[in-house]
Amino acid sequence: MLSAGQPMFTCSRLLRRSFCTASSSTSCAKPWLFIGLGNPGEKYRGTRHNVGFDMIDAFAQSLGISMASIHFKALFGEGMVGGTPVLLAKPQTYMNLSGESTGPLAAYYKLPLNQMFDDMDLPCGVLRVQPKGGHGRHKGLMSVIYHFRGNREFGRLRIGIGRPPGQMDPRAFSLQKFNASARERIDVALQEGVDVLKTLLAKGLTECASSTNTDQKYKHLRLQTLPV
Template structure:
């Protein structure tokens, strides 16, 4: 299922970026990758569209046996080594619109250049279940991503894992739509439910402008 395939999808992206950013002979250590998933804490928000960033971090952690039990800079946090690459996983607990408070502090603490950061978040501009990797961009209508950019000193040069949730139907309020739990069809198309047949097929991943 997609939880087990997520690293396979991300590894080529990481490898290319690693080679291009650490090929200098003076580089004595591999810098970690920081993956941040955006979402809201608490049972009330579990399985909602706005929390797919959290779902992606959970999927990554599960597939690589990384525990997310540490509280670190207002985030649930875990770290591990994957194929020789150090990775840091974080789920900010600030509520989604203040995610940058945690993201900015983590990047600063680990002294990471922003090209070593990937932020996963829900995107209504992509069809449900489509994942798209991009090396930079704006924040669109996503206030959580807006907060991250602000706390990165308005620097937008960090990776994004856009998780498609589709558009709200009819005249439905977009805010209500993203805070709504997935219906059965939506969850199957996303492939987040463990053991589901659709999840075993995984989701489409598109890389845009990543070298």
């Protein structure tokens, strides 16, 4: 899942459904499901809380995948990355009800789930890959975990949006659009995220997390003092 701040990929507890035909090689790659979290509608386009949607859009665009169909209350698309089938989804249930779409999608396809969403605990434009974890008070993730019956063992791509300035309400901050400098940082992060997801598909979650988080650590130190 990708939500404001984080993508999600579940690998350990969910079975991967094979898309191979009977005539295919026995080593045929299994598909992956990537879900970006956000809010539907023009009102929320470009806001901090919708970077999960932005991540899915950037990845889909890089692969020429159309996100025009509706499947389990989500905008949905599918394609291939180096022989590996990928399924992309953007739940249209609104952020706090993301699990109502994500749960049925993962159950239907029996696939590893990967989520992308916004994260205030990371500086704006910093990425972090996690194999599993809690919800960190992120209501979209709370909904996903609830509909997974408490299972938290799915991968996440966290996309930093920074902390609100001063005493600003976090909810109001997350629903604001980025200023010009922050938008530039996010656009760079989205292109980095495309490479992260391709690395995940090629090398697996453990190696992807290790290389990505090492690279992003130095970016974290550089950006953490900049305004959002």
